[in-house]
Amino acid sequence: MTTSSAPSRSTAPASGVVLNRLKPVPHPGRWISAAVVALLVAMLVHGLVTNEKFRWDLVWFYFRYDDVVRAVGWTLALTVAAMLIGIVLAAATAVARQSENPVLRYVAYAYVFFFRGTPIYTQLVFWGLLPALYNKLSLGVPFGPEFFVFSTKEVFSGAVAAILGLGLNEGAYLSEIMRSGLNSVDAGQREAASALGMSNGTILRRIILPQAMRVIVPPTGNETISMLKTTSLVLAVPFTKELTFVANNVGNRLFQPIPLLIVAALWYLIITSILMVGQHYIERYFGRGFDTVGTPSPRAHRGMSKRQQAILDAGTTTSDPMIEYTP
16 A cells, blocks of 8 residues: 655545646736736836926926815816706606606607707807896796896806706706616506505605616716816806816916826816715615625625624525415
């Protein structure tokens, strides 16, 4: 009886079948692509560091410049205000598109058709010229008494015109996103809720929207990031306190446009990164219950103890222990 000093690489299971020696599959394409990418990144970093025209000292100084920081605040304010208006208008329009009232359906369709069919820059120019078109606006009876009159020049300032222009345009695009999300929910659930005696408002709030948000949130997050960069067009109003205009203005004054454009780009990248992280957590929140089969999440079974979650994640039992006894 002899024994081997080195362990055998082949495995002999209980059935007596000897498996072949496993060899890793070569992937030369991965190594080649990694080398090419590394070379390109090294060339990019070398060009950024050695080229004195980038003026990284100016970039660092004006990155913290007071006017630039205030411009970042205005850019965020425009983004948030425009998205709030857009979300409210989109929700109302999406519901109106599904209404049985033909007037509401046609009005919603006309709104979406107009604001999606005209360029955002043209719309912003119009809102900026509104005080020149109407000196005063009033609320009252046509050809009759006026109950409320206000000056458009005082009310429609640059910031208000920019927010209205961005919000109305965004509402038309978000309307289609929300309509698609509402239509993604199976119609049988609405019928079942109606059979239980729920009103249309309750069905929309308790049944349809919680499920539709899983479809609505990802493109809405993309639209929010897009809106952040679309604020650079409010110069058409004109509104001159947002980030791109301020960076260009400072760069032209110093005859150094490139460093200030880098400053604006860095701020946009930072804000976009934060928005992307927030979007990820919001998507995960509204995606509860839709986890991929076979990849259980530690947060997938809320309300259960750790022991119960471990049992379910092991796959040795079903999530409903009474399913076998349910007729």
